[in-house]
Amino acid sequence: MLHPQQFVPRPGAPDATEAVVGGYAFSATLAIQDITGLATSGVTASHIAKRLEPSAESEAILFGLSSAQAPRPVTDLGYPELFPGDPVDAWLFVSLPLLEDLGVVEANLTLDAEIAPLPGEPLPEAPWHSALSLLDDLSARLERPARQLWVTHACGAPEPPYVRAFGYRPAFREDQATFSVDAVSALPRTGAAAFDVVSGPGFAAPRTAPPGELAQFSRLLTAASADYPRGELVMDTIEWDLERIVDAGERLNDRGGAQLTGLAYAGGEIVGLCEAVHYSSDDPAVCELGLVYVLPAFRGRGIGAGLLRATLERAREVWDDLETVYCSSPADSSAAAALLTALGAEVVSSTTAWQRV
Structure with missing residues (x-):
């Protein structure tokens, strides 16, 4: 013992x-x-x-x-x-x-x-x-x-x-994979949405935001927290607001992280987001994908693939040495599996959440 x-x-x-x-x-x-x-x-x-x-x-x-x-x-x-x-x-x-x-x-x-x-x-x-x-x-x-x-x-x-x-029982599993950043050229562009890629989770770069964008972004993050696959895990929905978004950006910066956030617009509203994070203490050739999420009503139109392509194309411009992308996705997500296949991604590990309640 x-x-x-x-x-x-x-x-x-x-x-x-x-x-x-x-x-x-x-x-x-x-x-x-x-x-x-x-x-x-x-x-x-x-x-x-x-x-x-x-x-x-x-x-x-x-x-x-x-x-x-x-x-x-x-x-x-x-x-x-x-x-x-x-x-x-x-x-x-x-x-x-x-x-x-x-x-x-x-x-x-x-x-x-x-x-x-x-x-x-x-x-x-x-x-x-x-x-x-x-x-x-x-x-x-x-x-x-x-x-x-x-x-x-x-x-x-x-x-x-x-x-x-x-x-304990297995409540959730996600798979970790890697792919070359150059592989995003294999993803289709789509006319179903317009894309913008901004700096930081708190929109750190100076820009003119459309009216109501913060409220839309907060609702999107809250919807992702409620809707994202979690298996049988006991998890509360995170209610996102401006203070929470700013705090997240400050914590990331404090840990030496820089984030790009891709936004997808349809009908003048934000309907999807994609996060890419790069840490100064890590290998400069590597970045991590964070949350990739599209509202359910707008799925099946190629918006997720187009958003991922736009975000990582911008990441390649901002982080000069970028070569490899790490990502995690729910093991039972057919949408994630299709994207990983299109990118030629290699699954390198899995993480299982064992839970006792």
């Missing part, structure tokens, strides 16, 4: 934060690179450190699961504190939504690089048992009954140990 120790970032001890977060980021990067086989997969320590900073949207907590026990100060949550140099067998990164989903605990388990199995070897069972026990304990302490464990794995990989025994 492994014992949970909570990392507490301290502004006056940046070296400690760098050591602990760096160890977690290294293990997380190694794990995803083993799954995808891509050197550009991974996460940076700076990105994790930003996630651990206080936010109005969510609280992030990093736990180390260790086979060693020693006297330690106890954190506000009641767990022994994790210090640099403490032996860690596995990491549990926990996210607590603060605006919606107040009954949910989200988590991701990463085996430390020192004990991670080689590709094809079975997963060690002790970290999974300990992580699921910790999630049960957090759920009770925080009075958040819905537990969601997000597991990234190779396509067709066996289920992780203990999840079903602890009462």
Whole structure:
């Protein structure tokens, strides 16, 4: 049985934060690179450190699961504190939504690089048992009954140990894929909508917006939150307004991200959007697709494909070194599958959300 120790970032001890977060980021990067086989997969320590900073949207907590026990100060949550140099067998990164989903605990388990199995070897069972026990304990302490464990794995990989025994069931799966940015030339242009691509989720670039655009954009984001495939996941609808949009842009900028937002117009109204994000700390040849969404009444007209093409053509102009696009999509979405096929995309991994309520 492994014992949970909570990392507490301290502004006056940046070296400690760098050591602990760096160890977690290294293990997380190694794990995803083993799954995808891509050197550009991974996460940076700076990105994790930003996630651990206080936010109005969510609280992030990093736990180390260790086979060693020693006297330690106890954190506000009641767990022994994790210090640099403490032996860690596995990491549990926990996210607590603060605006919606107040009954949910989200988590991701990463085996430390020192004990991670080689590709094809079975997963060690002790970290999974300990992580699921910790999630049960957090759920009770925080009075958040819905537990969601997000597991990234190779396509067709066996289920992780203990999840079903602890009462978890697969609630949702998304697939991650990559494609060349040049492949967007294979997508058709469409006359069913007009397209514009602007900077930032908060429309950071100076431009003259049509009357009522903000209200339309807010309604579109709220509709996407309500309508986007989520399987059986317990998730509340996000009600978007100007303050929420501006806050999202500020958080992205603070994490070194830059976003382009493609907008599709039909009949003078915004009917679709496409997000592309580029992080300064990542490989300059890579960007990520975020939300791609078209209102149900306007689907089947090629608007999604045209919007994706317009957004990524602009991304290629703005980010000079861009070569590869990463994207995630619901595994059971026929529309997403058709787009990925047209782009010649390669599915490199899957992520399954295991849920217990």
